[in-house]
Structures are given as structure tokens and as C-alpha cells.
Amino acid sequence: MKIYFKSLAMHLKGELEYRVDFILSFLSQILVFFTYYFIIIALFTKFEHIKGFTLYEVLLCFSIIQFGFSFNEVFARGIDKFDDLIIQGNFDRLLLRPRNIILQVLCSNSDFVKVSRLIQALIIMFIATIHLSIDWNITRVITLLLMLLSSCIIFFGIFLMAAAYCFFTIQGLEVRNVFTDGGKHMAQYPIGVFQKGFVYFFTFVIPYAFVNYYPLLYFLGKKDSLFYAFSPLLVLLYLIPCIIIFYWGMKRYTSVGS
Numbered sequence: 128m129k130i131y132f133k134s135l136a137m138h139l140k141g142e143l144e145y146r147v148d149f150i151l152s153f154l155s156q157i158l159v160f161f162t163y164y165f166i167i168i169a170l171f172t173k174f175e176h177i178k179g180f181t182l183y184e185v186l187l188c189f190s191i192i193q194f195g196f197s198f199n200e201v202f203a204r205g206i207d208k209f210d211d212l213i214i215q216g217n218f219d220r221l222l223l224r225p226r227n228i229i230l231q232v233l234c235s236n237s238d239f240v241k242v243s244r245l246i247q248a249l250i251i252m253f254i255a256t257i258h259l260s261i262d263w264n265i266t267r268v269i270t271l272l273l274m275l276l277s278s279c280i281i282f283f284g285i286f287l288m289a290a291a292y293c294f295f296t297i298q299g300l301e302v303r304n305v306f307t308d309g310g311k312h313m314a315q316y317p318i319g320v321f322q323k324g325f326v327y328f329f330t331f332v333i334p335y336a337f338v339n340y341y342p343l344l345y346f347l348g349k350k351d352s353l354f355y356a357f358s359p360l361l362v363l364l365y366l367i368p369c370i371i372i373f374y375w376g377m378k379r380y381t382s383v384g385s
Contacts, residue, residue: 130226134234135202142239149240156243163193163315164251178320183258184347189315190252191339195278196311197244203283205235207307209290219382228377229370232290262348270342270356277338277359284362284369285310285333291376306333317343337361 142149167189171182180188200207209232212218221231261267285306314335318326330336337358345355 131230131234135237138237139239152240153243156240157247160193160244160247163189164247167315177316179349180317180320183255184343185316186251187255187259187346188317188339188343190248190255191274191278191343192311192314192335194245194248194252194275195280195282195338196307197241197248198279199282199286200238200241201245202237203233203286204238205232206283206286206290208236209286210293211236213293218380222382229287229373259347261346266353266356267346270346270359273357273359274339274342274346277362280362280366281333281335281338282307282311284366287366287369287373291373294376294380310335314339334362334365 164186167182167185170177171185175181177185205212206229212221212232212235217235221228221235224231289307310329310333313321313325314329318329318336318340321329326336341350341355341358344350345352
């Protein structure tokens with residue numbers, strides 16, 4: 128991990144070489160993020176609740192999923208932009224180095240401009256929690272932390288799956304955005320507000336529901352079962368096949384040559 132942190136420092140130093148560009152990009156990300164926020168606000172000017180979920184409950188759900196997505200855009204940008212490594216032939220160089228491949232891919236890229244989104248997600252989460260009547264205890268604190276952790280893990284897993292897809296298509300196609308950007312936009316609302324087919328898909332295929340729906344029910348006092356409280360741990364199981372598929376795809380990788 129020492130190598131990874133050194134690479135982060137190098138990427139940050141490189142981005143700060145163009146400070147005006149960095150600042151403008153940082154500010155633009157703030158504006159982009161708040162468009163998502165204002166869409167939810169606008170929705171609740173017409174409705175008091177959506178299937179029993181109030182504005183601040185939805186905002187809490189929104190902040191958790193945005194936190195995980197933004198975290199991966201900052202610290203796992205190499206996985207998200209994996210097709211660039213394939214197209215430019217740089218992945219061949221990684222294979223020659225005696226280091227873990229996933230770690231090397233993580234070190235290949237980062238995007239500190241997206242830190243603005245991380246900060247905004249935490250601010251919105253704070254605003255949402257202070258407006259909700261939460262009966263705080265140690266279990267709810269752990270549940271909230273697990274939701275944040277599982278949000279980071281699930282997007283990391285999806286990015287790994289998309290990277291494995293690049294071994295066969297070379298260039299990452301837009302279909303992967305269905306599960307990253309598309310999934311993010313759906314999961315920023317409680318999954319239970321959608322039709323049953325979507326609920327099953329985002330529970331058993333891509334387990335967004337275990338990130339910020341089932342644990343959210345416990346956190347808000349809508350369910351008492353500890354299974355709901357610790358259900359984000361199931362997302363760890365989802366990460367296992369994602370890693371296996373990535374390495375399976377890597378074994379079928381054909382070098383671009385030199």
C-alpha cells in the first residue's frame with residue numbers, strides 16, 4: 128500500500144501543476160453534483176413522500192451512494208479507465224512488473240477533482256441525519272459506516288467487472304454505464320420505490336439494495352432485525368466473483384505487441 132500512496136501523491140502533484148484548471152474543474156464538479164441534489168429537491172416540491180420515504184430519508188440514501196461512486200472515481204480511477212491501458216498498450220508493462228495487477232492498475236490513475244463530490248456527499252449526509260429523528264446507538268453508527276463502506280466496495284466491484292469486459296472488447300463500451308452511472312442514479316433512491324423486478328435485480332444480481340435500502344430500513348427504525356443492520360456485509364461476497372472474473376479475463380488477454 129506504500130506504493131499506492133506514493134502514486135496518489137504523484138498524481139496529486141501532477142494535477143496541481145495546472146492549478147487554475149484544477150480549481151475550475153473542482154468548482155464545476157460542485158455545480159454538477161448539485162444538479163442531482165436539486166432534482167430530488169424539485170421532486171419533493173410536488174410530493175410529500177415517495178412510498179413512505181421523506182425528502183431527508185431519500186437524501187440520506189442519495190448521499191451514501193454518491194459517496195461510494197465518488198470515492199472510486201478519486202481512488203480507483205485506474206480501474207474505471209482501464210480501457211485506456213488496453214488501447215495504449217500500457218497494460219503489457221504492468222504484466223512484466225512483479226507486483227499485484229489490481230494494485231498497479233489502481234496506481235495508474237486518480238482524479239482528485241472528484242474530491243469535491245466526496246465532500247458534498249458527506250455534507251448532504253450530515254444535513255439529512257440532523258433532520259431525521261434517529262434513535263442513535265452503537266448499532267446504528269456501525270450500520271451507517273457499513274453503508275458507506277459497502278457503497279465503495281460495490282462500485283469497485285462493478286468497475287472491476289467493466290475492466291474484465293475490456294479484455295474481450297478492447298475498448299469499454301457504453302453498456303457498462305448502465306450498471307455504473309445508470310445503477311448509481313437508480314440506487315440514489317431507496318430501491319423499494321421501484322417495481323418488484325428491479326428490486327430483485329438490484330438485490331440478487333447487483334446488490335445495491337444491501338448498500339442503502341435494507342440497512343436504511345433499520346437505520347430509520349422501519350425494521351428491527353439485525354440482519355438489516357449488517358446486511359451491507361453481504362456486498363463483500365459480491366466482490367469475490369468480481370475479482371475472479373477480472374483475473375479470468377486477464378488470462379484470456381492478448382497482448383497488443385510493440
